Amino acid sequence: MEVIERVSIIRDRMQALRCSGKRIGFVPTMGALHEGHLQLLRASAQENDVTVCSIFVNPTQFNNPDDYRLYPRTLGQDTALLESVGCDILFAPHAEEVYIQQSKLQFSFGPLEAVMEGEHRPGHFNGVATVVGKLFHFVQPHRAYFGQKDLQQVAIVKQLVQGLSFDVEVVRYPTIREEDGLAMSSRNKRLDTGQRQVATMLHGALQLAKGQLGRKPVYTLKATVEAYLASAKEIKLEYFEVVDPDTLQPLADVQPGQEAALCIAAYVGPVRLIDNILVNLNEV
Secondary structure, eight states, X not given: OEEEOOHHHHHHHHHHHHHTTOOEEEEEEOSXXXXXXXXXXXXXXXXOSEEEEEEOOOGGGOSOHHHHHHSOOXXXXXXXXXXXXXXXXXXXXXXXXXXXXXXXXOOOOGGGGSSTHHHHSTTHHHHHHHHHHHHHHHHOOSEEEEEGGGHHHHHHHHHHHHHHTOSOEEEEEXXXXXXXXXXXXXXXXXXXHHHHHHHHHHHHHHHHXXXXXXXXXXXXXXXXXXXXXXXXXXXXXXEXXXXXXTTOOBOSOOOTTOEEEEEEEEEETTEEEEEEEEEETTTO
């Protein structure tokens, strides 16, 4: 596996590959890789000639300086995992390579960024859009792969691609979970043993709401989730929303045959976790 740190080198390498007719798949990450990332990399390896993974802990998308400082950085382990799934190129730039000067760009995604993550993390999606736009320019992929756990982020990236006419297909893959239901996340590494056990209640809350979806009003589902999580003092619920899976706008009610996304964010101890499930009432 080739490891590249310089933007100028990755640009030249990708341009040469595209000119030779190679199809490029891209998996952007912040490292601390887990099976969810590896699923995306395997899919890219099957569907493209060349697979590129970036590892870059992007400072502009963190609202909390401590969250950025404590974010797991495991480059040595990540490199071995990438080699095991057939990744061809690791792009691991330093911050001064990505941000030669402080970015002054401001993106607006309208109603899409006014809810859930956008509401609770002001400026977060501006940082996401800035770094994803830069990475797409650097890597020039034909396909880019993202996990469903970051459902709102995927929607933001799709809008970015459409708005700026990037020649890239955005591919979303289902969330990979631990055996006990916890969504795999790099942030899980920061949970202690007790917090790790309690964190499974987030998936439990989603399943509880799923079982009542369509039979009870959304406001009742919210109250049920709040009461369920209130039994664990380690959990501080930030939001639980029932939204349209495409627009991510809140739904007051869900009818038979309608699709909905159940989305949750909460602190487990000091660690903020998010999760979601997609539901079609015809399939419940």
